[in-house]
Amino acid sequence: MRRLRGLVADTRPLSNEHFRRLWLANIITVVGAQLTVVAVPAQIYADTGSSAYVGLTGLFGLVPLVVFGLWGGALADVFDRRTMLIITTSGLIGTSALFWLQAAAGNSNVWLLLGLFSVQQAFFAVNQPTRSAILPKLLTPELLPAANSLNMTIFQAGAIGGPLVAGVLIPVLGFEWLYLIDTITLFATLSAVVRLPRLPVEDAAKGTPGLRSVIEGFTYLRGHPVLMMSFVVDLIAMVFGMPRALFPEIAHLSFGGPDEGGLVFALLFAAIPAGAVIGGVFSGWVSRVDAQGRAVIICILVWGFAMVGFGLAVGLASHWQTAALVVALLMLVIGGAADMASAAFRTSMLQSAADDSVRGRLQGIFIVVVAGGPRIADVVHGASAAMVGTAAAAAGGGVLVVIGTTIAAIAVPSFIRYRITRTPTISG
Template sequence: MPTTSPTPRDLPPAGSSEGSSTAPPTAPPTAPPARKARSASGLRGVALDTRPLAHPVFRRLLIGQGAAYVGTMVTSVTIPVQVYALTRSSLAVGLTGVAGLVPLVVFGLYGGAIADRFDRRTLYLASACVTWAVTLALLCQAVADLRSVPLILGLVAVQAGAFAVSSAARGAIIPRIVPVPLIPAANTLYFTVGNVGQVAGPLVAGVLIALPNGYRWAYGADAVLFSLLLYSALRLPPIVPTGTGARTGGLRSVFDGLRFIAAAPVLWMSFAVDIAAMTLAMPTALFPAAAQLRFGGGVGLLYSAIAIGSVVAGLFSGWIGRVRRQGRALAIAVITWAVAIALAGTVRQLFAVVILLAAAGAADLVSAVYRQTILQTYAPDALRGRLQGVFTVVVAGGPRLGDLRAGAMASATGLGIAWTGSALLCVVVVTVGALLIRPFWRYTVTPASPRAHD
């Protein structure tokens, strides 16, 4: 079934024209012009594709989201550190992830249905305001020194629900503000900016938490940075779904989206490999304990390491959009992630762990771009909100289950099995699943159409 795609805006030509050499024939330049052209073309083919930045709406959204990513990561590190300081329990840290799982599932699925029925800009702005209010509440509990883990978990749950709705709306917005051929590049820019935030955020959190009343400074910084996202959301134009949309609303429209996924092995397998990666090979709930027991510190560096690798991969990601066998590439990227995570759990030197986590982060960037691109180009616009809601549930819910799994396993078996043993299981599960689901393994994008063939 062909997809319903937005009308692309006029784009400037990709790249710039090469100037011709003016040197006389008797004095040739050091490098022949043809070789220079090939060299420049090769660099453009490898470097991050920035053409989506030519679209002002996307550019503003990216800047606002980039600032919010930094603040969000400050809070994402501060919450587990605060909970661990109050409880000295990795299981309690894992519960911070699972606390938001039910709201994430409910509001991710239903928020996607709403995004297919109403103006996505309004929905995105409203849900972002709720997220900002929760950040202010976290700041207030730190200022009041309430020391209440149940309160923190409750705020995490509300924040997860708001995040699920805003993510479903944002994912459905992107294919409407950039042309279809630039969707992989736009997603790569988004993930790269997000990963810059994941590098900077934990480092900033480590500095702020170490200050007197550090939790207050950390939550306050998030509140200030997130306000930039609210401004960018206000500047969005109205984005009403095209096509038939979710006219009925409610559970029926949610099930319509789920049926579409169930009938497409490429889609549900792309979700399945991500669930395996995040539930079986996500070690972040173990970072506070590992930093204290193995390395004597460095929790901010551990939280930043994966994102550092993703940023480096993003800077050299020009090749990603040219890969045709996207299903196979996604599976290989997830397997690479799990292998690197498994190896990181076996070493005791902080520098070596950071290098391996960075390698995992590079693979994660590649897999994230392919997951998002497959979803956005496979589905018609009338279903994008609902499918993006499912994507949000999978991508954000998987790590929360992974936090619970890691925390519970660490409490029962120790860090080694919870970290490395589970990651090796992920390698086996993804390898077998990808080879068995042939439509996913053979999934190929043709240059003639934004819709891929399986």
């Protein structure tokens, strides 16, 4: 029994009332958010029948993510972070309501949909660095890995439920209901944010932050090569290895699903988060790993090989459709578990190493890398699939992940040698 407790997730952070309130609100909010994540590309594909247009969500999401992620991180190092969270959460509620309105009005203009998606991503890009930056103010350093694992587990659990519900409901109710659910559930997070205490920044800079403040964040990061490399290898993993823009076409053409969604479409979207949830539930071992650099490299290599397997399975779907689907989903699950562990290590390293006065900016860079990589992948995979097909695009991306990660580990050996130094516990 003691050994089992050491494997399952550490729930000690939930003893903090503010973290607990935010975490419980996430349980409600994240499913609705994932409904929108699924509904936007599904609506685009239903309107256009093109994976290339679906891939454009990567471009339209990336630009505001980069601009407002970096600037938002700088804002989070100046203004009270509770106030920032109230403003940005309200903005997310507003954009979700606009998604509902356009769908209810029967909009088929893909550019309007992409424009709304850009606005939503701008609010998200400011919200997330601020939200991550407050954790070290609420929790002690030794609880950060557990807190990050709990947060990611809930997020990924919603990413399972969202696609499953969306795949079933889209053909029945239409897109507008998914957007409306997202709008309503976001009020749970707003309630939790409003009840936070004031969260001023220690040694905050004066005035409105601009380009100079953003550059200072990069300068700080440049002096920490281990953290810099954690961003580089994650970009390699996501840009080359995230095939989600291909899921609508794979579900429709390779596995015979309807072009507007369906069960296979939902399963493909849910498989990676399912693996991440499994990894999160059994994440107790993460806090006991000292060689974190090596662990990140191993996790990303597993992710790359899993995406190779996924692409090969899709390629065999025309001959053994059912078996190919099972193998494809299994590969995505394995990849999701590996990505979960990698993210837990990288997030905790960043939060514990940064000074409070630059924590928002570093979290801004972090969110640009973590969320921006998959959006670049959407563009890359959408364009690649148009040239070589979905199977080759997915498998080839996995091969590039393995090659790129190996080169990065060899080029910067200090990263793979990085180990944490534990502070001895004093009793009595």
